[in-house]
Amino acid sequence: MTNDVEVAVVGAGVSGLCAATLLAESLGDEAVLVLDASDVAGGYARTDADDGFLCDRGPNGFLDKEPLMFMWINKLGIYEQLVRANKAAERRFLLKNNRLIQMRPPPGFLLSPLLSVKGRARLLCEPLIKRKPNNKPETIWEFAARRIGPEAADTLVGAMVSGVFGGDAKKLSLEHCFPRMAEMEREHGGLVRAMFAKKRGGSGGSAMGPGGALMSFAGGIGTLTDAAMGRISNRVRLRHRAQKISQTKTGYRISVQGKPDVVARFVVLALPAHAAGALVADLDVEMGSALGSIPHAPMAVLCTGYREEDVGRDMRGFGFLAPRNQDKRALGCLWSSSIFPSTAPEGWVLLRTMYGGYTDPQALKLSDEELLGYLANEIHPLMKIERTPEFVRIYRHPVGIPQYMLNHGRILETLEAAEQRHPGLVLAGNAYRGVSLNDCVRSGFRASERLLEQRV
């Protein structure tokens, strides 16, 4: 017995749900079948509403700079539920010597104690640094050290990389993780020059990160995947773990653990890379090993709630990142209820602290008590909290965030060639061209467009 369908989408995270809803819109619901191993759809993008708190299991927002994200949100009919991060959340902090220091844009930055006087002087030389003379792949740290100096690379850039990717700036590829920074140097000769050029051109952003405001939904980021699921729930099969994919005369056959096979003319693989790699290992060895070679950074997220009066610190701000040289296990702590007030009941504070990452996978093995111990020792003193949290939710993501290493360009070339060898099979997801929700939505649009082109 088999389930025959025109398009099978494997994986019901943001990427798969985006591709599936777009394909269902073009081809009709009956043409699409979504398979997911889990008992709930949404992948990382899920929110738990509990005791008046909203806990995002993975992502807590997206930047308002990707038109395709807004197009999808409009299609899902949830535009009215969007919320923008509080203005106060523009205040971002960095941990240095057990103090939280506000990050200020220049010229205020020059007075900030985040860097030594020598470090600040070196950073000021950025406009004088020549373009990279060759196309040799460069890590984020190498790029930053070359342009703004090793101290700023360790302190500012290293913290940002562990905050966004849970990654190691000395290992990750600049070109694939922060393509905009590489482009700024290529096109304008440097970061400061690029910022001035952009200001003249009227577009925002800074060299340190993408411009834009952080957005979510009144009910948390899970609103996005819940709405997508609502659109096609009759076409989603949960607890369906795909095990193997093989070629047929007209398309592909997907074996599903303990369930009938699914036979489809077209397949979107919207899975974590290693899971996609295991699925195609027999179909295409080269593709399977390229997918399996993309490393991941495991992450643990602690959502903890406190009465407002138990938090002694001024809570106006986004939260802070902890550079790796500051002797803290936490990667950073977001002040969720300051960013999006609807995430905590009136009179309460919700914090979201991250552990793990590429350099500390062992953190995922810690028990809840041990993680809460680190929180009490490292984070509570900084927040002037003396009591244990009254609300706790802990999420562990053993796969976590994919890491684009220096060989990522070659991996992408291999995967593009494999997609060409297997017409009708398309990859989507966070492992290829960006890890953010915006990137995942772009990958969903790409997958849907590619399949529709091949269909005619």
Ligand SMILES: Cc1cc2nc3c(=O)[nH]c(=O)nc-3n(C[C@H](O)[C@H](O)[C@H](O)COP(=O)(O)OP(=O)(O)OC[C@H]3O[C@@H](n4cnc5c(N)ncnc54)[C@H](O)[C@@H]3O)c2cc1C
């Ligand atoms: C802790 C954390 C915080 C983050 N914060 C942000 C943020 O604030 N902003 C932002 O933009 N991005 C953030 N990200 C990144 C972003 O959340 C992810 O990149 C994105 O959600 C990935 O979506 P996806 O659909 O590609 O994959 P996933 O969400 O991983 O979905 C893949 C799906 O495949 C299913 N699956 C796996 N194996 C199989 C199989 N064999 N058969 C069938 N189904 C299978 C899984 O059950 C899952 O549902 C964060 C990520 C993490 C982990």
